[in-house]
Amino acid sequence: MIMTASALISCATRTGKRTDSPAEQLYERLSAHVEAGEKLYGHQDDLSYGHAWVVTDWENDPLARSDVKEVSGRYPAIVGFDLGGIELADSCNLDGVPFGLMRKAAVTHAGRGGVVTLSWHPRNPLTGGDAWDVSSDEVVRSVLEGGSLHEEFLVWLDRAAEFIASLGDVPVIFRPWHENIGSWFWWGGKLCSEDEYKALFRLTWSRLSQDKGLDNIVWCYSPNGPISADDYLSRYPGDDIVDILGTDIYEYVGPAGLEEAGSRYVSQVRDMLEVLKTISSEHGKLMCLSETGLEGIPDSGWWCGRLYSAVDGFPVSYMLTWRNAHDKPGHFYAPWKGSGNEEDFIRFTEKKDIVLL
Numbered sequence: 001m002i003m004t005a006s007a008l009i010s011c012a013t014r015t016g017k018r019t020d021s022p023a024e025q026l027y028e029r030l031s032a033h034v035e036a037g038e039k040l041y042g043h044q045d046d047l048s049y050g051h052a053w054v055v056t057d058w059e060n061d062p063l064a065r066s067d068v069k070e071v072s073g074r075y076p077a078i079v080g081f082d083l084g085g086i087e088l089a090d091s092c093n094l095d096g097v098p099f100g101l102m103r104k105a106a107v108t109h110a111g112r113g114g115v116v117t118l119s120w121h122p123r124n125p126l127t128g129g130d131a132w133d134v135s136s137d138e139v140v141r142s143v144l145e146g147g148s149l150h151e152e153f154l155v156w157l158d159r160a161a162e163f164i165a166s167l168g169d170v171p172v173i174f175r176p177w178h179e180n181i182g183s184w185f186w187w188g189g190k191l192c193s194e195d196e197y198k199a200l201f202r203l204t205w206s207r208l209s210q211d212k213g214l215d216n217i218v219w220c221y222s223p224n225g226p227i228s229a230d231d232y233l234s235r236y237p238g239d240d241i242v243d244i245l246g247t248d249i250y251e252y253v254g255p256a257g258l259e260e261a262g263s264r265y266v267s268q269v270r271d272m273l274e275v276l277k278t279i280s281s282e283h284g285k286l287m288c289l290s291e292t293g294l295e296g297i298p299d300s301g302w303w304c305g306r307l308y309s310a311v312d313g314f315p316v317s318y319m320l321t322w323r324n325a326h327d328k329p330g331h332f333y334a335p336w337k338g339s340g341n342e343e344d345f346i347r348f349t350e351k352k353d354i355v356l357l
């Protein structure tokens with residue numbers, strides 16, 4: 001039997017991409033960690049700023065600083081960045097990070113042996129508002145083929161593509177259109193139909209991975225959790241384009257207090273990871289906790305007592321805690337010197353299955 005080139009490719013790789021592509025190599029690397037029972041720890045914006053500091057002269061800065069490293073002696077294995085603003089050709093993202101700094105930080109982190117992940121909070125193309133502007137349920141339809149904003153939206157996608165292409169051989173885990181079962185972003189559950197959502201994701205994939213030929217993207221689908229398997233799959237864009245199944249889950253402290261919040265978080269994450277474990281084994285995908293955390297970390301035992309207990313025993317390739325804002329003192333999700341949870345974080349990083357650089 002003569003095999004076609006594409007059949008050979010899909011037999012040879014798990015992502016359907018070229019065996020020697022940066023994306024395939026990253027996927028294989030993450031798979032090897034999972035097979036070894038290891039989980040990578042990640043932190044959003046780790047090299048660009050931290051609690052009460054920010055890189056300014058980025059062209060001349062070695063990007064050596066990191067809140068995580070200042071506490072634990074090691075950089076996180078994964079660093080996340082957000083592309084929000086790239087669609088308008090802004091020079092800085094929605095949190096004020098220059099895209100030049102972001103590129104340098106991504107390349108520097110990869111050079112240190114780290115993994116890069118990208119999220120995207122693009123503005124609302126129909127209303128001109130931000131990603132959280134849910135005033136219209138026409139937005140997704142308007143950017144799809146046949147919609148009034150389709151051509152303009154292709155330019156937005158091309159700007160994201162150009163940034164990712166500028167990383168060269170540095171692979172990224174890209175997770176656009178995240179937290180899409182909730183309805184707080186313009187691509188959320190109540191703002192578009194299941195088919196429209198899938199079409200949005202597929203349009204993004206086909207523009208970047210096919211038309212632009214980018215071979216450094218590992219695609220992640222990351223709805224908010226906890227949700228049922230049916231809800232998770234209701235907007236799943238397809239096995240042919242998704243590589244990693246993720247979920248975003250945070251701990252929120254309600255009127256019942258910290259203890260209740262912590263145990264609710266652990267059971268929500270474990271329930272969701274159980275769902276992901278089944279889907280990912282049925283669909284042959286990796287899984288991750290794409291965003292997580294407890295704002296301000298008021299629990300001095302959160303890392304070992306909550307996060308570690310939540311992921312323990314699951315084949316989670318990585319978990320990423322959100323950013324330590326330099327300009328909002330209480331908005332942090334990783335430790336910094338003086339944050340009050342350093343010892344517990346160090347114990348967490350010393351666990352044999354938790355990977356930092």
Ligand code: BMA
Nearest residue numbers: 082084094095121322323331
């Ligand atoms: C949110 C907050 C915001 C930020 C946004 C995108 O969770 O951290 O301050 O602008 O993420 O990074």
